[in-house]
Amino acid sequence: MIDAKVLDSGRMIKWCPGCGNFGTFRALKDAIVSLGLRQDQVVLVAGIGCSGTITNYIKVNTFHTLHGRVLPVSMGIKLVNPRLTVIGSAGDGDAYAIGVAHLIHAARKNIDITYIVHNNKVYGLTTGQASPTSDFGQVTRSTPIGALEEPVNPLALALSSGATFVARGFAGDVKHLTKLIIEGIKHKGFALIDVLQPCVVWDRVHSYSWYRERVYDLNEEGHDTSDIVAAFRKSFEWGDRIPIGIFYKVDKPTYEERLPQLKKIPIEEDLKAIKIKDLIEELI
Amino acid sequence: MNTLRDSLSILIGGPAGEGIMQSGRFLGRALARYGYHVFIDNEYPSLIRGGLNTSFVRFGSREIWSHNSYIHLLIAFSNDAINKHKGALVDKSIILYDPRTVRDLKDLNFKTISIPMLEMVRKIGAPDIVKNSVAIGAILYIIDINLDYFYEVIEKFFAKKVKNIEYNKKAAELGYKFIEDNYPDLRNYYDVEKPKDKTQKILLTGNEAIGLASIKSGLKFFAAYPITPASPLFHYILNKQFEKNIIVVQAESELAAINMAMGASYAGARAMVATSGTGFGLMTEGFGAVAMTECPVVIMIAMRPGPGSGMPTFTSQADLRFILHASHGEFARVVVAPGDVEEAFYLTGEAFNIADKFQLPVVILVDKFLAEGLKTVNYLDEDKIVIDRGKLVKPAPKSDVIEVFPRYLAKDYLIAERILPGTEGWVVNANITEHDETGWSKIIPEVREVMANRRIKKIELVEKYIKSSVKTYGDPSSDTLIISWGSTKGPILEAMHLLENEDINVGFVQVVYLSPFPRKEISRLLKGDKKVILIENNYTGQLGSLLKENLFFDPEFKMLRDNGLPFMPEEIYNFVMEVIKSD
Numbered sequence: 074m075i076d077a078k079v080l081d082s083g084r085m086i087k088w089c090p091g092c093g094n095f096g097t098f099r100a101l102k103d104a105i106v107s108l109g110l111r112q113d114q115v116v117l118v119a120g121i122g123c124s125g126t127i128t129n130y131i132k133v134n135t136f137h138t139l140h141g142r143v144l145p146v147s148m149g150i151k152l153v154n155p156r157l158t159v160i161g162s163a164g165d166g167d168a169y170a171i172g173v174a175h176l177i178h179a180a181r182k183n184i185d186i187t188y189i190v191h192n193n194k195v196y197g198l199t200t201g202q203a204s205p206t207s208d209f210g211q212v213t214r215s216t217p218i219g220a221l222e223e224p225v226n227p228l229a230l231a232l233s234s235g236a237t238f239v240a241r242g243f244a245g246d247v248k249h250l251t252k253l254i255i256e257g258i259k260h261k262g263f264a265l266i267d268v269l270q271p272c273v274v275w276d277r278v279h280s281y282s283w284y285r286e287r288v289y290d291l292n293e294e295g296h297d298t299s300d301i302v303a304a305f306r307k308s309f310e311w312g313d314r315i316p317i318g319i320f321y322k323v324d325k326p327t328y329e330e331r332l333p334q335l336k337k338i339p340i341e342e343d344l345k346a347i348k349i350k351d352l353i354e355e356l357i
Numbered sequence: 358m359n360t361l362r363d364s365l366s367i368l369i370g371g372p373a374g375e376g377i378m379q380s381g382r383f384l385g386r387a388l389a390r391y392g393y394h395v396f397i398d399n400e401y402p403s404l405i406r407g408g409l410n411t412s413f414v415r416f417g418s419r420e421i422w423s424h425n426s427y428i429h430l431l432i433a434f435s436n437d438a439i440n441k442h443k444g445a446l447v448d449k450s451i452i453l454y455d456p457r458t459v460r461d462l463k464d465l466n467f468k469t470i471s472i473p474m475l476e477m478v479r480k481i482g483a484p485d486i487v488k489n490s491v492a493i494g495a496i497l498y499i500i501d502i503n504l505d506y507f508y509e510v511i512e513k514f515f516a517k518k519v520k521n522i523e524y525n526k527k528a529a530e531l532g533y534k535f536i537e538d539n540y541p542d543l544r545n546y547y548d549v550e551k552p553k554d555k556t557q558k559i560l561l562t563g564n565e566a567i568g569l570a571s572i573k574s575g576l577k578f579f580a581a582y583p584i585t586p587a588s589p590l591f592h593y594i595l596n597k598q599f600e601k602n603i604i605v606v607q608a609e610s611e612l613a614a615i616n617m618a619m620g621a622s623y624a625g626a627r628a629m630v631a632t633s634g635t636g637f638g639l640m641t642e643g644f645g646a647v648a649m650t651e652c653p654v655v656i657m658i659a660m661r662p663g664p665g666s667g668m669p670t671f672t673s674q675a676d677l678r679f680i681l682h683a684s685h686g687e688f689a690r691v692v693v694a695p696g697d698v699e700e701a702f703y704l705t706g707e708a709f710n711i712a713d714k715f716q717l718p719v720v721i722l723v724d725k726f727l728a729e730g731l732k733t734v735n736y737l738d739e740d741k742i743v744i745d746r747g748k749l750v751k752p753a754p755k756s757d758v759i760e761v762f763p764r765y766l767a768k769d770y771l772i773a774e775r776i777l778p779g780t781e782g783w784v785v786n787a788n789i790t791e792h793d794e795t796g797w798s799k800i801i802p803e804v805r806e807v808m809a810n811r812r813i814k815k816i817e818l819v820e821k822y823i824k825s826s827v828k829t830y831g832d833p834s835s836d837t838l839i840i841s842w843g844s845t846k847g848p849i850l851e852a853m854h855l856l857e858n859e860d861i862n863v864g865f866v867q868v869v870y871l872s873p874f875p876r877k878e879i880s881r882l883l884k885g886d887k888k889v890i891l892i893e894n895n896y897t898g899q900l901g902s903l904l905k906e907n908l909f910f911d912p913e914f915k916m917l918r919d920n921g922l923p924f925m926p927e928e929i930y931n932f933v934m935e936v937i938k939s940d
Contacts, residue, residue: 079759082761082797084797111759112759112784113759113778113779113780113781113782113783113784114779116624116778118620126798128786128788128797128798129797129798132759132761132784133784134778134779134784134785134786135784135786135787135788135796136620136623136650136786136787136788137786137787137788137789137790137798138616138619138620138646138650138787138789139616139642139643139646139789142612142613142616142643142646144613145608145612145613145614145616145617145620146616146617146619146620146623147620148606148617148620149578149580149616149617149618149619149620149621149622149623149624149626149628150620150621150623150624150778152578152604152606152617152621153577153578153604153621153624153625153626153628154624154625154777154778154779156779157624157778157779174609174610174612174613175609175613177609178608178609178613332604333599334598334599334602334603334604335604337602339577339578339602339603339604339626340577340624340625340626340777342575342577342602344574344575344577344627344744344746345575345744347572347573347575347601348573348739349569349572349573349739350739352569352572352597353559353569353737353739355513356559356560356561356565356569357386357389357390357557357558357559357560
């Protein structure tokens with residue numbers, strides 16, 4: 074088994090001290106190690122924002138892409154080489170604002186991608202504006218009188234979009250989050266792992282201790298992960314108690330499995346052997 | 358001009374949803390099997406039922422490059438079809454119509470023939486749509502072609518659908534017999550020259566030509582959001598996805614489509630998207646990302662009049678400058694504009710190679726007129742498409758330690774070697790942020806300087822690689838020179854044919870590659886004291902502006918318009934005649 078240190082790129086990490094990204098990054102590396110995945114067979118696709126720079130710190134195949142476009146890029150990779158383990162990493166702005174459409178459609182397709190969303194309820198790198206998951210009334214740089222919108226409920230959104238694995242972790246509980254990421258990667262199909270991450274600079278309310286006082290593992294309280302109605306109910310629980318863990322998990326054929334042409338790996342085909350005589354004949 | 362025996366024009370017109378365009382195709386295919394050259398232009402509004410769809414089928418013994426301003430045979434399934442097109446009728450024109458849907462033809466000074474087409478097919482128990490085959494039968498009698506050619510087309514098209522084959526054959530026979538019994542003198546009425554060369558010809562749209570060549574080029578990933586007039590390419594690839602093993606995704610938006618293609622390209626597949634100008638608007642950010650990550654992607658854009666939704670089912674050449682400048686930042690892009698279906702085929706093969714060799718986005722720029730119009734070609738040589746994936750390498754593992762591949766190595770050469778993710782012993786990074794040779798972000802001016810220059814200057818390598826970026830026709834040294842690009846080639850060549858019949862020879866320069874812009878070749882051709890005519894399907898003269906920008910040259914004569922319709926050869930003929938007469 075490789076050591077998690079092997080996964081470090083050696084580049085200086087530029088996140089603020091105490092950033093929630095550290096916990097999520099640690100959990101991701103530990104998950105890759107404990108699954109015994111080969112670095113050269115993993116692709117990490119990341120978006121824009123503080124979390125997006127994760128590709129610079131890890132030594133697997135990476136694709137640092139445009140804001141919001143993590144999932145389409147991940148899909149393109151997975152569909153032409155399903156042997157690769159494709160992991161998406163995005164911020165809450167990426168995943169639930171500018172790229173929210175892709176979440177719905179990747180979930181519908183049940184494509185075998187693990188999507189880790191670093192959800193800190195605020196825009197960090199652009200200096201503290203509201204995010205789609207900011208609480209109603211949350212004061213941020215762009216919401217001086219408090220956020221006027223209801224927050225997006227990522228878990229309910231993923232559930233209603235057909236995601237087959239829906240979970241929530243907490244960056245302050247690396248061990249638990251590691252387990253979730255392991256399960257997400259092992260799961261055949263689309264897995265959303267929403268990670269509650271404190272932003273220690275721009276959000277003084279949702280701190281580590283704020284979360285620690287509230288989060289509990291719903292899987293330890295007898296939650297039935299095969300019950301989508303129960304999962305929906307749990308996804309709306311927010312306040313004094315905040316559930317983390319696996320909300321929903323179901324086995325369904327993946328998009329790749331439904332594509333008959335994927336019996337062959339597209340990138341392994343001998344392109345020079347392709348003939349189109351038959352297709353030309355059709356046009357006579 | 359309209360008395361030439363070398364071609365004949367037929368217009369089939371009726372409401373949408375009644376198989377007008379399909380019957381144009383059937384007729385065209387029968388003619389192509391007979392050995393004729395065929396050109397078909399379909400015009401249709403953006404609706405599913407009603408309105409007026411027309412299929413303009415022109416054929417002849419010589420190569421036919423476009424439709425024209427004359428209709429010899431008008432097949433009318435509605436009064437609209439006649440009212441909107443009677444201006445194109447000539448002395449010997451005949452209108453064939455169905456009395457159930459066309460009424461009051463008294464004021465027309467043309468020969469009209471009423472054929473109860475609908476009634477005939479209802480009598481044999483066939484669905485109403487089969488009435489089109491009655492019309493085709495009648496046409497075939499008048500142009501003196503055996504019904505067998507049509508039967509072959511029908512048998513091939515419907516394959517195992519025996520009932521459909523039977524209905525359509527019977528209907529065609531009824532139409533043929535109807536004219537034979539009632540108007541026997543009309544056999545070979547137009548005395549069109551018979552084809553000298555009887556070989557069966559391939560009849561295809563620009564979309565099909567691009568689809569065929571893409572498959573031959575090893576296309577493995579295609580993503581699109583449905584949009585006219587690029588959807589037929591999407592449908593074509595969709596229909597072949599299982600037999601040719603291609604991943605085809607209907608994306609949730611054009612934003613998604615180009616990003617999926619970029620991912621697929623990074624992972625090693627030859628990848629393509631297809632859209633029109635409005636869809637490309639959404640792809641613009643991804644277009645720049647493709648350039649930044651140096652992932653080869655081919656983008657087919659079929660233009661229609663804009664801005665906004667514009668006129669979805671009409672043609673235009675107004676997106677050239679948009680595409681040349683699309684995205685923020687500066688980088689090399691290739692834009693190639695085929696002028697006909699044959700060029701669309703071979704240039705698509707070239708587009709995939711250029712994308713791979715130079716690791717950049719390549720746009721195949723067509724318009725509705727070329728994408729959806731049909732033309733015959735004698736032969737398509739698939740062996741001329743030879744796949745070249747450029748610097749795609751598969752290095753052996755260096756050691757037990759996984760190494761980062763220097764994907765963007767910039768040392769002595771502009772194009773870096775590329776490996777695929779999954780290569781044993783290596784990892785490879787792609788990055789839309791400025792990066793060093795490892796692909797990890799490096800946002801410092803010194804690195805930027807090197808990397809930005811690599812991405813911009815590769816266009817010079819492309820320039821050296823392209824063999825034919827400009828084509829000439831007629832006499833390029835003549836006093837009058839037409840310059841144009843894209844699908845206007847067809848009507849221009851037809852206009853030149855008309856001019857030649859009056860012993861007027863002009864030259865025509867077709868700019869095939871718009872980026873890199875072939876300034877040297879064009880400059881050479883424009884030398885001397887000439888009357889230069891710029892022809893474009895846009896209002897501002899976008900190629901013209903490139904001539905100004907690159908060569909300080911402003912063509913004196915400009916034929917510009919973007920009303921949705923392709924130019925007619927006769928319009929160009931008249932324009933050129935005026936220019937020649939001018940001092």
